[in-house]
Amino acid sequence: MQHQTGVLYVVATPIGNLGDLSPRARQVLAEVAAIAAEDTRDTRRLLAQYGITSELIAYHDHNEATMTPQILERLVAGQSLALVSDAGTPLISDPGYTLVAAARAQGLPVVPIPGASAAICALSASGLPSDRFLFLGFPPRTSVRRRTWLAAVASEPGTLILYESAKRVLETLHDLSVVLGETRRLVIARELTKQFETFLLGTASELIARLESDPEQRLGEMVLLVEGCSASESDAAHAESIRVLRLLCEAMPLSQAAALGARLTGTKKNVLYRLGLELGLAAENAE
Structure with missing residues (x-):
């Protein structure tokens, strides 16, 4: 009789509103042998909301080299595990690529459990073109590197989607203005699915002025969307x-x-x- 391996489930979790966890995701998280989580404290709060008591193990950028072989061993032994990030879909600017790639390389089954993604959530309600887009993740932290990074995608015709922290958003908006000019439409999607969800629309300079005049708009998680390059x-x-x-x-x-x-x-x-x-x-x- 052939030995059956376990399944690695890649599970999307809510980006703010806990009601966005799907029934299928709840079932998987409750039934797996263990959940590999980017931050076990955040995940433990989510699991407590639904009375889920599955084992939690930490899996993040700093320990993935040592934890990946251990997780693979458990999968090979027949245990099914789930991979989650702090919020949203794993691997999208979050840890997990090393594990998923290694599992695929060994022929182990990897099953996605779809759900929230801040990038897609923001794009769907931004009012910017959604037929073509380029997800960029987080920009470099220094202005020089950030401008070079933006210049490399300046001619992309699709909508650009990037994440940015509240403490650097004004600097990034300024660099967007310098590199891409003042004619493109931008959208800041803030605190998605939460109580103070906000969409701000305008040029880079207009958004800078808005954020400088209202400090509350510089709080929380942010997604920046930039209109693509016109013909x-x-x-x-x-x-x-x-x-x-x-x-x-x-x-x-x-x-x-x-x-x-x-x-x-x-x-x-x-x-x-x-x-x-x-x-x-x-x-x-x-x-």
């Missing part, structure tokens, strides 16, 4: 990349021009290099 913006950016690349190629080889141009325009180095080849700039520079 006219994209054409203008492409024209600017060509202009910069031509100027740089007058003074240096194409490979160097592409590298420096990438830093100046935000366009990827390999894209600029191919563009230079198409325009014959390498041949011009060699003459």
Whole structure:
């Protein structure tokens, strides 16, 4: 008789309103041998709400290297376990990728139990286009790195979705204004599914003014949504990349021009290099 392995359930939990935990998620959390939780204190409060007494084990960024093999051993032995994060869907800017990837690599069954996700929740009610979007997670913490990070997605036509802490939201809005300009629509979705849920709409400067005038709007969990690059913006950016690349190629080889141009325009180095080849700039520079 073939030994049956356990199942790893990836369980989404509420992002604020505890009533959003699905009946299926409750059943799974109550029946598994153990629950791997990012913060056992937060998860214990959720489980207490529903009278769930399953074993809790800590699984987070700092211990995943040691805990992943232990969880896999339990799955191989036939125990089913659940993976949860503090709130929302695991792996979405939360720990869990290492475990899920390892379980898949060993051929162990991984079953998603869908539910809340702050990014999708915010997008669905933002009023920004939802047919194409790019989830970016948390931005870098320093302005220099953050601006470089934003420049790399400046030409993305889909709605940009990012998370930000209340203490850095004003700095990030300022960098969005500098890198992406003042014509794009932005939305701040704050305290989703909670009592003080708020959606703020406007340009980066308008939202900065709103948050500075009302400190309460700088409290709680935040999702930032940014309108994607329009066709006219994209054409203008492409024209600017060509202009910069031509100027740089007058003074240096194409490979160097592409590298420096990438830093100046935000366009990827390999894209600029191919563009230079198409325009014959390498041949011009060699003459």
